Amino acid sequence: MTEADFDFLRALLHLRSGLSLSQDKRYLAESRLGMLCRRRSIDGLSTLVQALRPGTDLLLENAVIEAMTTNETLFFRDRTPFDLFRDVILPEKLTANAASRTLRIWCAAVSTGQEAYSLAMILDEMATRLVGWKVEILGTDISSEVLEKARAGIYSQFEVQRGLPIQMLLRHFRQDGDKWQVSERIRAMVELKPHNLLLPNSHFGQFDIIFCRNVLIYFDVPTKAKVMAALAQRLTADGVFVLGAAETVIGITTTIVPDKSHRGLYRESRSSNGQSAGLGLPFDRARTPTLRSVRG
Template sequence: MTPQEYEFIRGFVKSRSGLVLADEKQYLVENRLLPVARKNGLESIGQLVTALRRPGARQLEETVVEAMTTNESFFFRDKTPFQHFTETMMPHMLRARADSKRLRIWCAAASTGQEPYSIAMNLKEMASRLAGWRIEIIGTDLSNDVLDKAKSGLYTQFEVQRGMPIQMLMKFFTQKGDMWQIAPELRSMVQWRKLNLLESLRGLGQFDIVFCRNVLIYFDHPTKVDVLKRVQAQMASDGFLVLGAAETVVGLTDVFHPVQDKRGLYAVNSKASPAGGLATPRFAAIAGGGVTAR
C-alpha cells in the first residue's frame, strides 16, 4: 500500500465512521482490508481504493467501514457501569418516573449485543419494582454483521465466560450445541437499529439513560464534541450518560457534568437546553448511593 493509498483510506474511514487512524496503523489497514479486497475480486489495496473512488460502490464502502471498526464487547464489561445502573441510575428513575412508568435506554455502538443484554438482565433482576413499567432498550451499531449476531442472541462458550456471572448464565441462557442462546424474553426486551453516530440521531427519540462506552476514544476532538452535543439533545433533562473508563466529557463540553464519586457516569447539565424535555424533576445531585432531585 502506497502512502497515498493509506491517506485515502484514512480520510475515507474517518468521513464515514469518525474513526481516526494513526500514522503507524498502516499494518492494521492491510490486515483488515486485504481479505475484503480479495473477497471482492481485487488483488490489492490499490485496486480496492480505485473501486472505492468509483460512484455507486455503496456496498463496498459499508464493507470497508465495518472491517475497520472495532467490535470488542463482553457481558457486564468493567462491572462498574452496571453497578452505577442498579445503585444510582435506576433508583433515581424509579422515583422520577413513578407517574409515567416509562423509561428509554440507548446503547450506542452496541456491537454484538452483550451490553444491552447485560442491562436487560439487570432489569429482570429488579422486576418486582418494575411492575407496570414500559421500558425500551435500543441497541445501535453501524455494522450489519454485529447487529445480526446481536439479534440472534447466540454466543460461544468463550463469550459467555467473559464477565458473565455463572448464576446469570444458568438463569437466562440455554445451551444450543456448543453455543449459548439468551432467553427469548431477554431478546424481546432489546430493539436493534443500524445507526452511524456521525449521522442524525433525531429519529431515535428521547432517552433517559445512554450508554456510549469506548466509542469516543476513536474520534478526534471536534467529532467527540459534536457527538456529545447531539447525544445530549436526545436526552431527558435529568438523564444519565455512561462513558468508558478511558473517556470523559471534561474539556469537551459543558452539556454534561461528572457525577461525584461515580467514575464514568455523567448527568445532563441542568443549564443545558435539551430538545423537548420530559416533564420530570431535574437532576440535582448524587452523593454516595443517594439521589436528590428537584
C-alpha cells in the same frame, strides 16, 4: 498500499464513520482490509481503493467501514457501569419517573449485543419492581454484521465466560452444543437498529439513560464533540450518560459534566439559575419531551 491510497482510506473512514486512523495504524488497515480483499476476491489494496474512489459503491464502502471498526465487547464489561445502573441509576429513575412509569435506555454502540443484554438481565431480575412499567432498550451500531449477531443472541463458550456470572448464564441462556443463546424473553427486551453516530438521531426520541462506551476513543476531538452534542439532544432533562472507563467529556463539551458522587456517570450540566448549561433551557421535568416509541 501506497501513501496516497492510505491517505484516501483515512479520509474516507473519517468522513463516513468518524474513525480517526493515525499514520501508525497503517499496518492495521493493511491487515484488516487485506482479509476483506481475500473474502471478496479483490486483487489487492490498490484495486480496492481504485473501486472506492468514484464514491458510487456504497456496499463496498460499508464493508470497509465494518472491517475497520473495532467490535470488542463482553458481558458486564468493566462491571462498574452495571453496578451503577443497578444500584444508583435505576433507583433514581424509578422515583423520578414514577408518574409516567416509563424508562428508555439507549446503547449507542451496541456491537454484538452483550452490553444491552447485560442491562436487560439486570432489569429482568428487578421485574417485580417494574410491574406496570413500559421499559425500552434500544441498541444501535454502524455495523450491520454485528447487529445480525446481536439479534441472534448466540455466543461461544469463550464469549459467555467473559464477564457473565454463571448464575445468569444458567438462568438466561439456552445451550446448543458449544454455543449459548440468550433467552427469547431477554432478546425481546432489546430492539436493535443500524445507526451511524455522525447522522441525525431525532427519530429515536428521548432517553432517560444513554450508554455510549468505548467508542469515543476512536474519534478525534472535533468528532467527539459532534457526537456528544448529538447524543445530549436525545437526553431527557434529568437523564444520565455512561461512558467508557478511558473516556471523558473534559475538553470536549460543557453540556455534559461528571457526576461528582459517582465515577463514570455523567449528567447534563446546570447553571446556578436552574438553566441547562449549553442548551439554555429550564431544568425542569416539564420540559421533558413526550415519550415516543422507538418503533415510531
